[in-house]
Amino acid sequence: PTNADAWSHLGCELGRQGKSDEAVTALREAIRLKPTLAGAHSALGVALQGNGKVPEAQEAFREAIRLDPQDAESHSYLGVILAYQGKLEEAIALHHEAIRLQPQSAIAYSNLGFVLMQCGRLDEAAAACREAIRLDPNSAEAHANLGNGLQDQGKPRDAIAAFREAIRIRPSLVSVYGKLGILLELQGELEEATTVFREGIRRQPNDGYAYANLGNVLQLQGNVIDAVAACREAVRLQPDNPKAHFVLGLSLTQTGDFVNALNAMHKGRELSLQNPRWRQPSAEWIADLEKLVKLDNEFKEVVDGTKTSLTASNRAQLAEFAAMHKHRPEIAVKWYQQAFAEEPKLAENVRIPHRYNAACTALLTATGKGKGVDKLEDAERARLKHQALVWLWGDLPGWKKLSESIEPEQLSQLVRALEHWREDADLISLRDDKKVQQLPAEDQELCRKLWADHAELVKCLQEKRSPAK
Incomplete structure (x- = not known):
């Protein structure tokens, strides 16, 4: 219990395990027993920094350097703190001094890379981090700092790989999990991001x-x-x-x-x-x-x-709200029908896709998606699918008319809107061959003609957008 070196070693090990509070206690005991133990002051600075006690950490690193001016790591750690304080040039100088004192110090190169990132010197930062990894392939901090730099360079996949390697080496490096999770989320890998968080x-x-x-x-x-x-x-x-x-x-x-x-x-x-x-x-x-x-x-x-x-426009808005937010498509279909009957122009304006949304809602109702639609009779489901076909069919002339009145550079937006029909999951019962075969014969024919005319219109707009030279 009176061996300062033993307390210091224990504190360092607790720090590596991510137990910062216990590490601080052990290292303070080491310093109490032997105030001139420079390594204990340096390790205490690391633990305090991990706890967010930056002023105390800064004081500990300065004391470590005073006791041992050749302590490269303390120079480097102090440089990191100064970087957070915006003293970037002083921080860079400390890291270069650390590298001069210990040219093989992976920590110094890793921390130099971190500060260079703060200065926007991203290529130099990445090079410093890679040198740190060359010197110590198992430096979790170097991989994490490289990940930060790669992210800033707009290389998310490479950054993800670097962050993964950082926590593989040291799973207790908790600051990396948030960065990795956010990158995975931005890449659309939501389940994996959830696991990481x-x-x-x-x-x-x-x-x-x-x-x-x-x-x-x-x-x-x-x-x-x-x-x-x-x-x-x-x-x-x-x-x-x-x-x-x-x-x-x-x-x-x-x-x-x-x-x-x-x-x-x-x-x-x-x-x-x-x-x-x-x-x-x-x-x-x-x-x-x-x-x-x-x-x-x-x-x-x-x-x-x-x-x-209610005005017809207000009723159409409520219909969309009922379908999207109240999950009551059967009410929405009824309100759409009433709105279109009161004001036909609401359906004809394809810029505001009331009729398209109504068709999607009718199909959701017919396929039993939403509250209160699971007990619909087969005849009612067939009627709703037919109504959806009629509504979609009614939109095609509107799109064609709109294409004739807009500037050529706007045609791409129309093409994208129409191509969405081929991707929209709500229309799957009118796209899937097996599902279409379950429709009445006349609706099967109407469905085939709908998609043929749709394809012809898309092709026509694409050619109009990019005329042959």
């Missing part, structure tokens, strides 16, 4: 940012119940994190709890305005949610009969 939380349960990231990737997958739970935990742990409130708002929107979603969005915006680096379009999100709250109130009033006076 969960592992980061397992290793650091009090990280509110990790819970916010998890909530976001869960709501993107439609798992809104777990997303809401994750975001509420994020808010509890870090109530001043705007992302937690924003993602909570997005998740609550998907559950239909628009009022609480709006409250969360307002709180997120209030916090984000205090951070000039925040760039999310929160004002637009709030405006959209205010519309949803209004539509939700109108929906309830129309359904319970307390509101009977």
Whole structure:
């Protein structure tokens, strides 16, 4: 118990295991027993920095350098702190001094790479990190810093590989899990991102940012119940994190709890305005949610009969709301039909895709997707599919007419909109050959003609967009 070196070794090992608090205790005991133990001061600086106690860490590194001016690692670690403080040139000088003292120091090269990134010298930063990895292939920090640089260079796949290697070498390097998870999310690898975020939380349960990231990737997958739970935990742990409130708002929107979603969005915006680096379009999100709250109130009033006076345009808006947010496609179809009967021009304006949305909604109802549609009779399902065909058929002349009145450079937008018909999952029952064969004979023929005319129109627009030379 009185062996300072033993306490120092224990503190270093606890630090490697990610047990920063215990490491600090052990290293302070080593220093109490032997105040001139430079290595203990240096290791204490690392542990304190890991705990976010930067001023104390800076003091520990300076004391380590005072006791041992040849301590390359302490020079390098102090350089990292100064970089965070914006003292970039001083930080670079410290890292170069560390490399002069110890040319084979992977840590010094890795930290130099980190600071060079802060200066925007990305190629030099990547080169320094790669030199660190050459000197020590098992340096988790070097791989992590390389990942940061590659991400800044716009090389997400390479950055992902570097981050993976960092946590393979040292699974306790918790700062990497969030960066890796976000990159995977941006690449569309949502399930893997979820796994990474969960592992980061397992290793650091009090990280509110990790819970916010998890909530976001869960709501993107439609798992809104777990997303809401994750975001509420994020808010509890870090109530001043705007992302937690924003993602909570997005998740609550998907559950239909628009009022609480709006409250969360307002709180997120209030916090984000205090951070000039925040760039999310929160004002637009709030405006959209205010519309949803209004539509939700109108929906309830129309359904319970307390509101009977509606314009055709308002009824079409409510129909879209009923299908998308209340999951009541059977109500939506009825309201679309009423709106089109009252004002046919609503259906004819393909720029606002009411008729296309109505067709999709009719097909969702016919295939039993949504509340209250599982008990429909076969005849009603067939009628809805026929109605969808009629609505889609009615859109084609509108698209052709629109193509004749716009500038040539706008044709690409029309082509993309029409090509979406071939990709939209809502139309699968009219695209899949086996499903089409289940339609009545006249609807099978109508369906084949619809897609033939659709293909001809797309081809015509493509040729018009790119005329032969």
